[in-house]
Amino acid sequence: MKKIAILGSTGSIGTQTLEVVRANKDIEVTALAAGSNIDLLEKQIREFSPKIAAVWNEEKAKELKDRVRDLDIRVESGMDGLLAVATELGAEIVVTAVVGMIGIRPTIAAMNAGKDIALANKETLVTAGHIIMSLAKEKHVRILPVDSEHSAIFQSLNGETGNKIHKILLTASGGPFRGWTREQMKGVQVEDALKHPNWTMGRKITIDSSTMVNKGLEVMEARWLFGVEMDQVQVVVQPQSVIHSMVEYEDGAVIAQLGTPDMKLPIQYALYYPERRFLAGDRLDFAKLAQITFEAPDFENFHGLSLAYKAGRRGGTLPTVFNAANERAVQKFLDREIGYLTITDMIEAAMEHHTVKENPTVEEILAAEQETYDFIESRW
Secondary structure, X not given: OEEEEEEOOOOHHHHHHHHHHHHOOOEEEEEEEEXXXXXXXXXXXXXXXXXXXXXXXXXXXXXXXXXXXXXOOEEEEHHHHHHHHHOOOOOOEEEEOOOOHHHHHHHHHHHXXXXXXXXXXXXXXXXXXXXXXXXXXXXXXXXXXXXHHHHXXXXXXXXXXXXXXEEEEXXXXXXXXXXXXXXXXXXXXXXXXXXXXXXXXXXXXXXXXXXXXXXXXXXXXXXXXXXXXXXXXXXXXXXXXXXXXXXXXXXXXXXXXEOOOOOHHHHHHHHHOOOOOOOOXXXXXXXXXXXXXXXXXXXXXXXXXXXXXXXXXXXXXXXXXXXXXXXXXXXXXXXXXXXXXXXXXXXXXXXXXXOOOOXXXXXXXXXXXXXXXXXHHHHO
């Protein structure tokens, strides 16, 4: 019986992870954590019987505790709750599916407790990759990527130990505004940006995909996961979302992973690696597909992607500033406080304002995050 804990169980990745659990009879969920959706979390608790549940919002945690008083379960709140879930004694793998830098400390705690990480929280590596990767090596724990692109790279590396990567080809759908100019994007509304052509995801990541900031975060994540330089990660727009990413080796061979756009595949692969299991769902029909097309990314009109490369190349605390500024900007856009194009304007301004610290500690990373939030609030 495989035992797992899930950070972010009520979000898109968390709920799909639980779909994988339902479809397999040999996974036990020992701990669950959510932000504030206690209605869904209560249903999950009653179905999966974890030993610990955590809610970020303290008042909601109190309410949940009252609701499940008939069950033998411990309910915690805040960061202490996330840490309790991440280090639950029985769990072998922790699925880190929370959104944002809130995932750094629980991920480190889980690794220190000897847990493998099924990583769906890209901000952890973007901002603290230098800490996370060295800790994984020190603690002999595995980081198993859950993002579809990083899972595809991981799968394309199987059996190639010792062979040199020439470059990683990170695919992108291009989002709902592929081919648009900044002039055309001036009037974009929240509803427009939430219409992703291929994937069903949470609101924040869907906006990030539309700006291509998400792809920039993925480039930085890939740089740490696979031990390459930023400029060895090349973004390729592949609108059909059939090729999930590729690896080019030094002899020129390119190995790719293809499949339908279904997040349950990389989730299940991470949970059972190296085993592959049956997964219900659509299969690729190449006759119906007819063609797979490719385009170069538009760095000029999707400025967030070029800013990500700049942040990743510079390193230190600059990726943290990129990420934190984007988090705050996206929330302001979702709250209809700013226009769509202001998202990348905010990121650029915050990066220009920041003084970079090299090899930051977790405390310095979190301080840079707060400094960025303060700067954004002082300007917008």
